[in-house]
Amino acid sequence: MTGSFYMPGEWHPHRRCWMAWPAGTRLWGEKTGEAHAAFVAVARAIARFEPVRMLANPEDAPNARQLLDGVAEVIEASYDDSWLRDTGPSFVIDGTGGIAGTDWVFNGWGERQPHERDAALAGWILDREGITRRPSPLVNEGGAIHVDGEGTLLAVETTILNQNRNPDLTHVEIERELCAATGAEKVIWLPGGLDGDYGPVGTDGHIDTVACFARPSLVLAQVTRDPADSDYETLQENLRALKAATDARGRKLEVVEIEQPARREDEATGGRLPMSYVNFYLAGVPDGKQGLVLPIYDDPADEPAIAALQAVFPEREIVTVPGTILFEGGGGVHCITQQEPMP
Structure with missing residues (x-):
């Protein structure tokens, strides 16, 4: 794919x-x-492997600078929400050697909340950095897609195809634009996201809580083995779709199953928290130490998830951070x- 712009896999070395x-x-x-x-724990964990830049609204910046002293560079910006x-x-x-930034249209996850400042944020970052x-x-939204860097893109049908996102575009038109914007050649659609991700603060089922590429042709899929679990049927359907799929190069996908944490209720909404072990961050600069920053939940499934991910990423140091409080925010x-x- 050399010579044309494409989104690399998240294991590709980072600048920051x-x-x-x-x-x-x-x-x-x-x-x-x-x-x-x-947030400090996440930034500190990532900073062990690569530089971190933390945006902060002007009124929040003094507190951020105090708490992140020596951890991250704090840059004042104007935005509505923190899901960068x-x-x-x-x-x-x-x-x-070229880099650019795809600036999607952002509508507040299907007009769920005010988003005027968030809609301008990607362009602001690119302008500030002098990036095309x-x-x-x-x-x-960036959390609605995951790529292997070799032409294959994962997405969930209930997000980008949703009438609250792109009501005037056909399935084919949406796929065509996803590929044009990311350099992908094939989209693999999964049927649904996690229970709890469809409410007033949800995303309609982002891919980054149910499946992700660990490397080309290898996908990590969140599952539950409890047939009574409210996520069971959806995650089984996702699993079937992945096991039946081939990537852009014609390879069958190898699928590694990661058992999800037990159901936990959101105290604020009464709904389920869409907690996920595949919602991690791969960190590392060229020729540097490589890390994996993983949310955990004080749950019996934490240790098996850590072991499964360490087996897939033997070269990476896994650093765990508190995950429940993050998902309580969404x-x-x-x-x-x-x-x-x-x-």
Whole structure:
């Protein structure tokens, strides 16, 4: 794919990681301090392997600078929410030293919340960095897609195809634009996302809580072995779709199953927290130590998940961080981070 812009796999060496500090107290309320501690833990873990840049609204910047002293560079910016995976640019490279950023249309996860400042954030980051902006007409979020860097893209049908995102585009038109924006040649659609990800603060089932590429032709899939679990049928359907699929190069996918944590209720909404072990962040610069920052939940499934991921990523140091508090706000480690690849 050398010579044209494409989105590399997340294991591709990074230049840095981008994050955005929680905006005020809207999402976490009385638990905002706990959320701040979790953001610091994530930034500190990533900073062991690559530089971190933390955006912060001006009113939140002094607190962020104090808590992140020596951990991350804090940059003042204007935004509505802290899920930078979705509101930041999706970086693409051309294999010859060029880098650009895909700037999707952002509509607040299907008009769920105010998003005027978030919609402008990707463009602001790219302008600030002097990186070419590649605007896409598609309503999409970075957490709704996952790529292998060799032409294959994973997505969930209930997000980008949703009437609250792209009602005037056909399935074929959406696929065509996804491929044009990311350099992909084939889209593998999974039927659904996690229970708990479809409510007022949900995403309609982002891919980054149910499946991800670990390397070309190898996919990690979150599952539950409990037929009574509310996620069981959907995750089984996802599993069947993955096992039946081939990638853009015609290879059958190898699928590694990761058992999910037990059901936990969201105290604020009464719904289920869509907690995930595949919502991790791969960190590392060229020729440096390689890390995997993993959310855990004080759950019996934590240790098996760590062991399974270590077997898939033997060369990476796994660093665990508190995950429950992040999902109480609506997302996880992958959701609050965005890698900038080395061109």
